[in-house]
Amino acid sequence: MSKIRITKQFSFETGHALYGYDGKCKNVHGHSYKLSVTVIGTPINDSSNVKFGMVIDFSDLKKIVKSEIVDVFDHATVFNKNTPHVELAKELKDRDHNVLLVNYQPTSEMMVIDFAEKIKKYLPETIQLHSLKLQETDTSFAEWYASDN
Ligand SMILES: Nc1nc2c(c(=O)[nH]1)N=C([C@H](O)[C@H](O)COP(=O)(O)OP(=O)(O)OP(=O)(O)O)CN2
Numbered sequence: 001m002s003k004i005r006i007t008k009q010f011s012f013e014t015g016h017a018l019y020g021y022d023g024k025c026k027n028v029h030g031h032s033y034k035l036s037v038t039v040i041g042t043p044i045n046d047s048s049n050v051k052f053g054m055v056i057d058f059s060d061l062k063k064i065v066k067s068e069i070v071d072v073f074d075h076a077t078v079f080n081k082n083t084p085h086v087e088l089a090k091e092l093k094d095r096d097h098n099v100l101l102v103n104y105q106p107t108s109e110m111m112v113i114d115f116a117e118k119i120k121k122y123l124p125e126t127i128q129l130h131s132l133k134l135q136e137t138d139t140s141f142a143e144w145y146a147s148d149n
């Protein structure tokens, strides 16, 4: 049976700031992120299986990505906890804002690496994460490919 790639797309609104960056993105601002998640596997070949013909049910893939990424990052503001932004984060948290402290600079590149690790943990053994595309703006995106890593 052929290997097939399937892709599900997600979107979420997230704020961030790039501490130490030499441009306008050092300021707190936000993006309407678009995330495409592509997995690869062999469609189930057992006609008695309710998932007959599927690599993975799109809705099962959605459950993983929603709980691990979309629900966590949507309407949150992400800061690198290894920078003085941690103080700003504390102030916002104390005021009941949804703040995420991460162990990296929250660029598209670093976020897509984080997302790959999170999604891989929850995929069934028979399915591999093939690639991720994280679109920050209409003209800017980062991609993670299993074959590169
Ligand atoms: N390699 C990266 N460069 C930049 C990142 C990033 O994550 N990786 N992020 C930013 C800013 O957060 C922000 O996204 C600005 O990006 P940019 O594409 O420059 O946005 P513009 O609105 O100026 O884009 P145009 O479509 O060209 O107007 C900066 N760099």
Ligand SMILES: [Zn+2]
Pocket: 016, 025, 029, 030, 031, 136
């Ligand atoms: Zn940005």
